[in-house]
Amino acid sequence: MKLVENFDIKQIEKNVQDDLKDKDISRLIQEDENKKNEIMFIEGPPTMNGIPHAGHLRGRVFKDLWYRYNVLAGNKVIFNAGWDAQGLPVELQAEKELGNENGKSDIRSTEDIEKLVAECKEIVKKYHTKWVEVDKLIGMSLNQEKAYWTYKDEFIEKEWQLMKKAYENGIMTEGFRVVAYCPSCQTSLSHSEVNQGYDMVKDPSLYYKVKLAQEDKFLIVWTTMPFTLVTDAMVGLNPKEEYVEVRVENEIWIVGKTRLEEFMTEVKIENYKIEKTFLGTEMEGKKYIHPLLDEIPKLAEIAKQDNYHITVAENFVDVNAGSGLVHLSPANGEEDNNIAMKRGVTIFCPIDDEVKFTEDAGKYAGLFVRDADEKLVQAVKDRNALVRIGKIKHKYPLCWRCNHRLVWLARREYFYMLDKLGDKAIKAAEDVEYFFDQPKNRFLEIIKEKHPWCISRERFWGCPIPIWKCDECGNMERLFSRKEIVESAIELPDGENFELHRPWIDKIKVKCKKCEAVMQREEFVLDTWHNSGAAPIASLDESTYKEKIPAPFFTEGIDQTRGWAYTLLIENVIYNNAPVSPYKSFLFQGHVLDENGNKMSKSKGNVLDAKELLEKYPVDLVRFYFMWKASPIEPLNFSTKELMSRPYQVISTLYHLHTFYKQNSEYDKFNLQEYTIEWAKKKELLTPPDVWLLSKLQRMIERTTETNDSCRFHESAKAIEDFLINSLSQIYIPIIKSELWDEDDSKKDRRFTIYAILAKTLKAINILIHPFAPFTSQYLYRTIFHGKENILLESWPKVDSSLIDEKVETSFDLLKETVSVTSAARMKGKLKRRWPLNQALICLNKGEKEVLESLSELVKSQMNIQNYKIFEIDNSEGIEQYLELKQNGLPVMPKIELERSAIGPKAKQDMGKLLKIFAETDPELIINELRDNGSYTFQIGDNLVVLDKEDFIVDFEVKEKYQFAKRQNLIVIISLERDNEMMAKGLIKDLARRIQTLRKEKGFNPTDILEKASILELDQESLNLIKDKTDDIAFLIRVKNVDFTESCKNYKDDDIDGLKIRIAVE
RNA sequence: GGGCUCGUAGCUCAGCUUGGCUAGAGCGUUCGACUGAUAAUCGAAAGGCCAUGAGUUCGAAUCUCAUCGGGCCCA
Known part of the structure; x- marks a missing residue:
């Protein structure tokens, strides 16, 4: 590698890239005996469904910074790349590429799945190339050859081992999860898909009443989806809000207090009377009688359970809508379902894949759920339970594909019941170093929630759940390894080494050990978060895992608090069945925003493509800027202008x-x-x-x-x-x-x-x-x-x-300050810094004289002054300071003013005269009086005005031929007088500077010694000053001779403070 | 809507725990100077209702409450 002529940072970057191209640095580090500890880094695998942008780069830089720092600090760092290949985003992208407009309902056969999976792999390959390219540009040290991939068979099998632990410890169970479901596409939708399609729609607004079992009172319940009465399980009240019992005719109704009046207007009731007010929390656990039990026998049966059809006090209930009481349908509401899961309430879901009621729904069997709305309202009315049926316009999600209204539906899924972990996860999380409090608190809060984690997805491209179920007897076979599957299989259509993905794994049939029927695989894949969360376990062999995990440092974006950081921790605790985290520390990184602090998004068009950015701007600056500008957890407003x-x-x-x-x-x-x-x-x-x-x-x-x-x-x-x-x-x-x-x-x-x-x-x-x-x-x-x-x-x-050396540091600080104040004084006196000065008088605090004098030579050279004197001064202001300065023989004069707000009351109507007399009085006289008597008396006509020290503002100035500047207690007074010798030195420096510039322009090296320099058109006075000093000039500008005659060929016009001259060097 | 969190100069931050000098620093900006490595550096100036409001207090950037705004996550 050669040194570039001029500073060209892009060229430097390129030279280094070229130089390192064929060099195996990781091998050198591996062989280096100075690198002692071997430590592991686990990469948070980016999902391969898009190209990297500026936001990703920040994370890349954090990781590589950590790597390089730790290698330099004497470690061998195992720094392997990792890529997340699976997940919904990839699958959706594949659907798009294949033109499957109806989503999942376009996938009907094994061949369809095969095609989809092949497309997913293509997509992953494509984006992987882009990411590796960017990693190379930014100088990531990741070992790309040893990258782990979440979709590889060996990764999947290890992930199954983890699931096995979860099963054995009773953490994995089946249950219900409410998903947004499109009845037309017959597909569930993810949250982000749901968020794409909200719109205003009209819905029924139904108020109905249910009687409490033990009291002669009615709960007034509100819903916009009457069909959910079929799956009604509880009525919710907000525990912290007030509710009232009101008398309406001869009934007692229970309604929220907040909206009581609006509610009564809405249901058109004028005469009512509040009988009692109470908090929602008091209503916990009261049994009520569902009005339609006779129509739905199955529901009637479940309703016999103690915790079914009761009132519950739950924070999520919104008292600003409806009646302040809502009914909970765990089969048709996400929050409802969470509460049912939490409370162990049976989930009654008589709805099939086509979103029609099943036989269990009694009278409503066979109806598409939303078509049952009207019939249910009628049934409520028939039983005298109707309060009011109206219409409401509200925001409601529609399917982004077909615009059909979504319904919320409980589906049978697999869960990790995290409450079964006890406090293990919390303990594990508490032992981790988070570097900053903000993400730590949030992370601990999330873990304390112990929400059940739904690990199954009804999708195609993912780690399959290896469970086979017997439709006849309900028996289940859990085969957590290829070996077990192969041994249990009735036949292996793709041989023993079939790919552990759908559709190939779906073809494996197993014989039921209980009833000998043929068992089918449960057609679920794992939540993609389960894949990345398994990374330490699934990407390492067992001995490496045991030796290296917990690893010292993980880092990801702050949005991964509930994502990767969470699943990593949970899965590691499950795997070990002990409170151990896979990481000793976790740094959460703030996001990158655009230069105005806006979120970068495709729709705003402010996303910066990583590759373009790195090709256009110097990589080192990008890296330095990312780290230098903001604290790691803060969001960073990215500006290329600031970067440069x-x-x-x-x-x-x-x-x-x-x-x-x-x-x-x-x-x-x-x-x-x-x-x-x-x-x-x-x-x-x-x-x-x-x-x-x-x-x-x-x-x-x-x-x-x-x-x-x-x-x-x-x-x-x-x-x-x-x-x-x-x-x-x-x-x-x-x-x-x-x-x-x-x-x-x-x-x-x-x-x-x-x-x-x-x-x-x-x-x-x-x-x-x-x-x-x-x-x-x-x-x-x-x-x-x-x-x-x-x-x-x-x-x-x-x-x-x-x-x-603290002493020298202190001295230098004082020196810097003194030089700075001197420069300020020079500025005032219009004395250039390169002109030598005769004398400086420096006032310092007590004890500082010695400190500064230890650098005596530097004081002179840095101030460019021939000699100086130091005075230690006690007083920092006012008359005392002036007197002290004067006493020390410094060339000062008093500067004195009146404190107007103080003398006003004393002088009153004589103010004008006082000011006039004051202006005529010798300041020195006033000072002396004040010093001796503590006051000064003005005689104004017959009146005597006595002013004391506080009535004057005393400062100092310097005498003629001096200039000064001060900062706090540091005062520097410089003498303006310069003799010929000094003038000459200044002029020489002025000339030297110009000739040096010329040297540079002409391309000479600073170290070259040139033949001669020539200076023309100096005025006589200047010439007299310096004509004997050509040697000095020659020394300064590195030439052998200096003359003042026209001896060179090319001259350059220049000037010193307006004085025209011509100069040349050869 | 809920949880966590942040809000001090154009930008990045310090000060807040334990209330008390004229709210500081660096960068950036403007003007001036210096320069023999420099797009460096030096000097000066401009720039703040410490997000807003209320409370506690003799006194609040600092403590308390509310509101507003930004971020992340969850609904």
Whole structure:
């Protein structure tokens, strides 16, 4: 790899990519004896149903950052890719590609499934290529060859082993789950599909009354789906809301209080009287009599159970709709079903696949459910239970394919009953490090819910559930391995090595051990979250799993709290039947938003394609920017403009510091191996700036290590930025520059010391910044330092506490402050920084004199001043400060004003005269009086106005030929007087700067020594000042001779503060 | 609708636990200066009803409650 001429970060990136193309870094790391611990990373497998965008990149960068940091810190990190191939999104995409407009109902035969599955595999292949491409662009270190795939047979079989544990521990059961179902497509729909199709529809609004069994009172219940009366199981009230008993004619009705009046208007009842008010919670567990039991014998039978047809107090009940009481149909409502599951209530679901009532529905058997609405309303009316039937317009979901109204329907499914885990999952989750409180709290809350997890899906492309059921006797065979299936199969149409997917597995028939009938496989596949959640178990062999899991660090987007993080934990607890998490720590990452803070979405068109982004912008900047801009958990507003500003400056400075080091050290034939900091220390060559820089370096190492460990990557990036820009580039380099300029052989040791320090510092920065900007750091490391083959083989720097020097740091801070204040004073006096000044008078706090004087030479050189004096001052303001300054002999004059709000009441009508007299009075006189007597008396006519200290605002200014600036207690007064010598020096520097610019323009190297320089058209005065000093100029601009006659060929017009000159170099 | 969470300068954040100086820093912006690695750097300036409202208090960015807005998840 060669050093590029100019800083071209894209070119650097390309060179590194090319250079590393054929190199097997992971093998080098594997063989490196400095990398001691072997640790495991488990990739959260992206679903292969789309191309990566900017949001994905942030996650990629976090992972790779962690990898590189840990490798540098001395670990062998197993960093394998992983891909999630299955799941609904892939299947839907395949449907689209195949043109199956009716979704699942288009799949009728084995061949159809086969075609669908083949298409799914195609899609996965296509997107996998895109992802790998982007991974390569961004410099992901993932081992792609060893990637795990969730759809591979070996993965599936291991997942079955996990299911087996769940079954053996009594966690896996059958049950009912309510899904949105399209009666026309005969397909259930996922939540995201449902959310696509809400629209306003008209529905019946039915109020009916049910009598309490033990009291002569009626519950007034509201529903918009009368057919659900068939599957009615409970009536819900909100426990925290108020309800009332009202008398209507000779009946007592129970209604919510919040909407009582609206309700009465709606049902057209004018005369009613509130008899009692109470909280919903008081109504828990009262049996009621369903009005239609005679029509539905099966329901009547179930209703005999104690927990059936009772009132329940549940938070989800909304008192701002209907009557404030709702009936619960676990077969037809999601929330209703959850509550039934929680309370162990029987789920009565007499509805078939065509959404028609079955025989169990008694009188309504055979009817499409929504067609039963009218008949049910009539039946309610016939039994005198009708309060009111009306119409309501509300938002309701429609099928996104056929626009048919969806119904909510309980389907038989498989569940993990998480309450059976006891507190194991909670304990496991509590032991995990989350780095930030916000996601931790939410995650723990979710786990504490212990919601039953429905693991089955009525789909095709997924890990099949290996359970066979006998239709005759209901017996079940659970065959959790290929071996068991093969042994139990009646025949194997695709041989023993059939693919463990639908449709092939569906063809396997098993003989029932109880009744000898032929058993069919339950046509479910697993929830895709089960696949990814099984990753640690299913992607590793058993011994590796035992050895490496729990793994130290997992990370994914914050939306995965309930997703991957959750399923991983639950499945691991199930697998071990113990409170163990598969991860010791989990970092949840905030999402990427567009530059205005809006969510990136296809519909808004603000999605940034990852590949385009990485091809157009420098990858190191993208990576650095992602980590540097925001805290990991916060959302990040992504702006390419911002990306190209500060991050560019940081990386650019890093590059240029390297070229600076290279140019100078090569000129001196510096040998990095021979001359080290230890060597310099031994020879006592370190100056205060060196000590200071090394001390700062230690602090930065300490800080970055600490913040990387706690996932405060943004702080880590900022610590590097701060050191690089504010310490190294801004302070150290300008100080040592002049020392490097002096080529005398006797100063060689000093120059070598500087090179050694620069080399050590730059090398350390390269390593520290490597996880953030891998390309530039690898590039600079290789081209400038010719180190190991890959910077990853280096070791993370350790803090060397012998190099920390707090005293020097304090002195430097004071120096920086003093120089800064001096510059401000120069600004006021219009004195350029390169003009030397005669004298500075510096006022400091008590005790600081010594601190600053320890850097005496630097004070002069950095302030560009020939001598200085330091005064320690006690007072920071007012008359006391002025007096102290004066007492010290400083060239100050008092500046005095009246405190108007204070003197108003004292002077009253004499205010005008007072101001006039005050303006004419010598300030010094007032000060002296105040000092001696504590007050000053003005005589205004016959009146005496006595003003004390508080009535004056006293400040100071400096005498003529001085200028000053102050910041808090730091005051710098500079003398404006310059003699010829100083004027000459200033002029020389002015000239030198211009000639140096010209040198650069002409393309000379800084280290080249040129023949001559020529300066024309200087005025006589200036010429007199400098004509004897050509040697000084020659030294500054690296030429052999300087003259003032027209001796060169090409001259450039230039000017110094408006003075026209012509200059040339050859 | 529910849960968690965030809201301080254009941006990124500090300060909040334990109430008390004129609410700080860096970046960005504008103007000026410097520059021999630099799109670096230095100086100055502009920029804040600390989301809003109420309460507690002598005193609130800080404690309490409510509201509004953003994010994620769940409905």
